[in-house]
Amino acid sequence: MSGDPIRAIYDRRAASYDRTVGLGERWLLGNLRHAFGAELRGKTLEVAIGTGLNLPYYTAAVTGAVGIDLSPQMLARAGARAHDLGVAISLVSGDAQRLPFADATFDTVAISLALCTVPEPEVALRELARVCRPNGRVVLLEHVRSPVAVVYAAERLLSPLQERLIGCHLTRETIQTARRLGFTIESEERRLWSVFRLAVARPSSATGDGQPAPTSARSAVNPARYAAPGS
């Protein structure tokens, strides 16, 4: 599934997203969103920010924030949440695989529960590395293929339906992929048979160089901005 169908799915899901995710979120994620927020520092980009469910966990260590998402409807909700929370963030519409930002722009680049949906996660990971400053950090909160055989069997069984319904793949090995691309995983927290992972990674100088999105493609992204305090 490529960008347009995914955008349409999330535009449709936006109104009910918080409610449906909220049902199992505490059980599935425990305090991982809180821990994710604690890893954000300096000038921070949150990729595939969705409705902004991580915004309540941003701390004062974030000195400037930008959020990007494919779905304008999800972004509109993130804007409303940021406004309610008084979080200053600039929100931009665009694709994780062609980030409309210059190389080495951010101290922290973060993404949660979205590399399962992005059509080409390797391309997106390289883009996260590209826009991250040297010595910056990439923070990943993702669900991945479990090393526990019976859980993996369930993931394999459910994944085709999940892919068809919401473009979400249950058996990706995202943290392994990041390692293969040259990220150094500095810390990794696991939850629920290691399905959910919070990883803090440092891209190597080569990670962002493998497959740069063409400049023309980057500037073709419409950086529609949404109102949020301080943006």
Ligand SMILES: C[S@@+](CC[C@H](N)C(=O)[O-])C[C@H]1O[C@@H](n2cnc3c(N)ncnc32)[C@H](O)[C@@H]1O
């Ligand atoms: C499951 S939601 C996760 C939202 C949020 N990060 C969270 O933790 O609740 C997946 C999000 O990824 C966004 N998304 C999917 N593919 C994308 C892409 N290629 N570029 C940017 N955003 C994308 C969707 O629009 C949606 O908001």
